[in-house]
Amino acid sequence: MQKHKQTQLSQPERQAPQYISTVQAPLYRASTIIFPNCKSFTDRHWSDAYDYSYGTHGTPTTYSLADQIATIEGADHCLLAPSGLSAIHLINSALLNTGDEVWIPDNVYGPTHDDVMELQKKYAINVKVYDPTQVETIQFGEQAKLIWIEAAGSVTLEFPDLIAIMQKAQQHQVLTALDNTWGAGLAFCAFDFGTEHYAVDISVHALTKYPSGGGDILMGSICTKNRALHLNLLRTHALQGIAISGDDAAQINRSLPSMVIRYQQHQNNTLKIIDFLKTRTEFAQILHPSLPVHTGHQYWKNICSSGLGAGLVSAIFHTNFDLQAIQKFCDQLQYFHLGFSWGGPTSLIMYYDLSKMRHYRTPHLSSGWLVRFCIGLEQAEDLIADLEQALDTLQHS
Known part of the structure; x- marks a missing residue:
């Protein structure tokens, strides 16, 4: 079939071989992703580990970064967001409903405080502040749903009694979310710490900091081990259209080895x-x-x-x-x-x-x-x- 030059330029017949072995993985940029056939389209599901259906869901570049961060954190699942704060807001909006009680430490990252206070104002979320140096100030109510932990605390760097907080949260079936940007998955493992191998439910990481290392990329991650919790967060991630740039993901992938x-x-x-x-x-x-x-x-x-x-x-x-x-x-x-x-x-x-x-x-x-x-x-x-x-x-x- 004879092609017009415009069609040839839009859909070139000749392509160089797509797969070679290089130190850095290929960079994929995509909004539209081409399905090879109808069966691959009908067989896909949004909960698939690698859902190649649209750019917001992921590409080999973004999924590779998510896998690397999950490995660093000791988790099984990882979602990526445009910034650390975006990741924090995703968790709050996915898990908290009207009347739920959320606990934040007095030395919490300032925007985390502002985010839950905004939810309290708009949706009647009940925000409680605890003293991270005094675990007894945590007195969970019947509607307690989520507690945020900073290790170390923002600005003043107090290190909390993580084990005592975990014990109290588990006793009351309260989800735990750790801002692990300071530790970066290197200082300790958020999913296996203490002699009794405690694990937080969620670890949030501002990849803007140590993983990027250049002061020029904004990105956040949400790591979990529980699949049901991951799917809950993934659903909100998809519904909110949260996505990251393939170029930014490639930059962080390049920085991780160092x-x-x-x-x-x-x-x-x-x-x-x-x-x-x-x-x-x-x-x-x-x-x-x-x-x-x-x-x-x-x-x-x-x-x-x-x-x-x-x-x-x-x-x-x-x-x-x-x-x-x-x-x-x-x-x-x-x-x-x-x-x-x-x-x-x-x-x-x-x-x-x-x-x-x-x-x-x-x-x-x-x-x-x-x-x-x-x-x-x-x-x-x-x-x-x-x-x-x-x-x-x-x-x-």
Whole structure:
């Protein structure tokens, strides 16, 4: 059959062989996916492990990334979302109904708090806040459905008694969702921890951070071991049209082989920064789970037996340093840049007023402005020299 040139360009007759062996897997970009025949169309089902029916459901590129993240987390199933927050919202919207009770820790990731509060306002979800340093503040009601866990906590990095929280949740048949971005599936396994092999129901991971490693990709993941729970989440995932870019998935797939090495280097740099910060009189308190005086240190030590503690450290200035001084310190830094997120090659800093961030009293925390350091992959000695010159500027002002 003779083809018009326009048809030839739209449907070329000659194609190079499609399968070769390369270090990096092929990148698939797709909205429409072509079914080879009618039988393959009628035999498919949305719950299939690899549902190649439309781009929003997945391609070999996105499914490969999901499989890798599930392996890292020790899970059986993984869903991908456009960001960590998107993954969090998917869980809340899939599992919570009017009248349900959801528990969040006082040191929860700020947008998680905002998301459940919005659900409370619109759909009468009952939001309860617990003190992650005092498990007894968790008093589940009859309608308790879901509890969020941060390990370590946002900004102040308290490490909770995961085992005690799991025991209480299981006794009341409450689902557990862990924001595992800090641990990244490397510091401990969310689906097998403690001598009794506890497992959370859901592990959420902002792939934006350590898996990406470049500070240029937004993505989130939801990992589970229970198939019924996975299908519940998958159904909402499909109905909401949640999808990720094949290009973004390929970028993270490319970064994963170096993630363990990068995570370890982030921590090595962080430990050196901590040793320096402890020598400075400007700070009233240094916050990091590896420090014996840190709230939850023993729980971190028991759960994170590998000794891994990520690349975040926070420090609280003495109260004689006001907001103007803190801002001057941040502006004086050359290698630390003011910005949110972490896990990339560049070191970041952000300052916080804890008095406006916590529901419970925090006697374990000093008063004063807090700065969070997100330690990158620069030479540690250069970072220390930068901190030293910025701090010295404060002393001489």
